[in-house]
Amino acid sequence: MRIGILGSGLMGAKLGTLFARAGHEVTFSYARSEAKLERLAKEAKGSARAGTPREAAQNADALLLAVHWSRMDDVLGQAGDLSGTVVLSCSLPMNDDDTALVVAHTSSGAEELAKKLPNARFVSAFNTVPSEVLFDVFAARRRSKRPSLVYCGDDRRAKNIAVKLIRDVGFEPLDAGPLRIARYTEPFALLVAQLAYERKGGPELAYRFERF
Ligand SMILES: NC(=O)c1ccc[n+]([C@@H]2O[C@H](COP(=O)([O-])OP(=O)(O)OC[C@H]3O[C@@H](n4cnc5c(N)ncnc54)[C@H](OP(=O)(O)O)[C@@H]3O)[C@@H](O)[C@H]2O)c1
DSSP, rough: OEEEEOOOSHHHHHHHHHHTTTOOOEEEEEEEEEHHHHHHHHHHHHHHHOOHHHHTTTTEEEEEESGGGGHHHHHHHHHHOOOTOOEEEEOOOOOOOSSSSSSSSSSSHHHHHHHTTTTSHHHHHHSSSSSHHHHHOOOOOOTSSEEEEEEEESSSHHHHHHHHHHHTTTEEEEEOOGGGGHHHHHHHHHHHHHHHHSTTTTHHHHHHHOOO
């Protein structure tokens, strides 16, 4: 598939690299320097290039949305019309100092984004996993027992694409249901992050939690 990466930071850079290594054509976009995007494309060792958000979105079979909540309007504005585009979001609706969700309980970041992009084919995935575990999961992808990764959405085609990409990275996809389930998976993502970054054992603990 052709996969556009909107936001080439901790999540976007790693997932984009793994998608390229799994054989997809990847366009890295949206970082503060063009040189970083070029470096990521080179280091991905697959079919990858650097581009603008608009180029990443053009003819993409799927777009990974991986920016801080505060950058969302900016990156979506640069990407242009996403009607009909499959958008996978791993973004969490965090406040500016990353201490709290700004959308929770009665809605979710995913649902708010889907309202912003009413014609896109939206799916929420990869946001319950700390970026630090992604390469290890990919390296162990041939094992019979894979860690689960939840995803949710209302669009069948977008969910099918998410299933393929989740498997390519090395997880076993677990359909958590419609997009409104993101109200519960987003706070769960913060629990995983809390375990990963604030407890002894760090990402290893989060990995085991994810496996459960
Ligand atoms: N990190 C995790 O483990 C994790 C886990 C689950 C969910 N998430 C969610 O995933 C999303 C992305 O997280 P992340 O940790 O990957 O964030 P990040 O490392 O900060 O990456 C964000 C990307 O946006 C770019 N960016 C920021 N400001 C910009 C600007 N003014 N102009 C152009 N580009 C700009 C950054 O550029 P630079 O590369 O130049 O900094 C970076 O490439 C967030 O919504 C987060 O809540 C993260």
